Amino acid sequence: MKKFLCYVFFVVLLFVIISCKEKNTIKVGILRPSNIYAGEMIEKGALMAVEEINSTGGINGKMIEVLLIDDFNKPDMGRVNLEKAIKDDDIDYIIGGMKSEVVLECMDVMAKYKKIWLGTGGATPLVIKKIKDNYDAYKYYFRVGTIDSTYQGKEGANFVINFLAKEYNIKNIAYIGADHVYSKFMIDTTEKELSGSGFKTVYKNFIPVETTDFQMVIQDIINSKPDVVFQAWPSVEALAFTKAYNKNKVPAILIGPVIESLKDEYFEETGGACVYEVTFSPQSGPGPITRKTLIFSKNFKSKYGKSAGYIAYPAYDAVYILKTALEKAKDYMDVVKVLETIDYEGNIWYSFTENHDLVMGKHNNKFYGTFVWFQWMEDGTRKAVYPLEFKQADFVTPPWIRKDILKK
Numbered sequence: 001m002k003k004f005l006c007y008v009f010f011v012v013l014l015f016v017i018i019s020c021k022e023k024n025t026i027k028v029g030i031l032r033p034s035n036i037y038a039g040e041m042i043e044k045g046a047l048m049a050v051e052e053i054n055s056t057g058g059i060n061g062k063m064i065e066v067l068l069i070d071d072f073n074k075p076d077m078g079r080v081n082l083e084k085a086i087k088d089d090d091i092d093y094i095i096g097g098m099k100s101e102v103v104l105e106c107m108d109v110m111a112k113y114k115k116i117w118l119g120t121g122g123a124t125p126l127v128i129k130k131i132k133d134n135y136d137a138y139k140y141y142f143r144v145g146t147i148d149s150t151y152q153g154k155e156g157a158n159f160v161i162n163f164l165a166k167e168y169n170i171k172n173i174a175y176i177g178a179d180h181v182y183s184k185f186m187i188d189t190t191e192k193e194l195s196g197s198g199f200k201t202v203y204k205n206f207i208p209v210e211t212t213d214f215q216m217v218i219q220d221i222i223n224s225k226p227d228v229v230f231q232a233w234p235s236v237e238a239l240a241f242t243k244a245y246n247k248n249k250v251p252a253i254l255i256g257p258v259i260e261s262l263k264d265e266y267f268e269e270t271g272g273a274c275v276y277e278v279t280f281s282p283q284s285g286p287g288p289i290t291r292k293t294l295i296f297s298k299n300f301k302s303k304y305g306k307s308a309g310y311i312a313y314p315a316y317d318a319v320y321i322l323k324t325a326l327e328k329a330k331d332y333m334d335v336v337k338v339l340e341t342i343d344y345e346g347n348i349w350y351s352f353t354e355n356h357d358l359v360m361g362k363h364n365n366k367f368y369g370t371f372v373w374f375q376w377m378e379d380g381t382r383k384a385v386y387p388l389e390f391k392q393a394d395f396v397t398p399p400w401i402r403k404d405i406l407k408k
Contacts (some may be wrong), residue, residue: 017290
């Protein structure tokens, strides 16, 4: 009996020693929807950074161990799988997130287990509101990407007011987008800003997701005689609409946020129909935002054989921001304090507000949360046309545009 008790004591002691032994890896969970393009970009961007860091010795001598967490673009699946990753797989940090509804749901899991999360999606203002309303519970979340949808909506108006309207005769705006939370918020915000500045809404419509036939919609837009068509598409509807716009030679300037267009392959996917189309890219390239942006864009394409989607940029940067914080922090909780004071040059410059949102704009000649407007050119490339600091080519109007729009 005495021998048995000694044996039990030895086993328990060994277990305690093993349990208390410091982990020799840093376990990072990458939260993303594997079933959509944005999820692929989060995964590829983050893994690219992990490989680079591990190849140069890791973080403080520890390798980064990755666990891929699938949220399937659904809040309930995100909650279940993130909690499983924390409880069963013992992840230390979270990187990623895309759909706002998923991010909001998963933030409660993050708060419950006090896990630091560098987020790449969740553009809704409600993400930052959670932190503002209950800092102690949600202080572990930092929005590395993407830019808040309120800023995105206002940026659409900014481009019209401070760029197009200064060069062209712009008065009437048509709005078109998917019957989707993102599109509606974006268009409503842009319309409010433009209406307040004297621009007139002549058409506004939200189309069911996955619509493929836009002929009647295009005719209605033409009949409304807009000077600018402002579009907002979160998914593949953009391809069909762009093809219909080009086929019917709608005599107006086409602009607006189109997620599918934020990749080099979009020109081929639309059969060249996207030529002259203009869209903004939030905090991503390819544009010379910092010394690193074009380098990342080139290296990503070389590694994966495809261009980096917009959300790959913050996913890549998030891993390096975590590395920078861990190298300065004294312990786990100190990482939050370090992140709150960080000033990091990635594909944009990163600093966070008191509620952990991205600092926006240009400060001390550094571009933080930033929008770049790209236009698709006749040679199949997309070039930055605004702001002027990032300009790679002159803005070009479609040859079929109405002549009165060209008269300023």
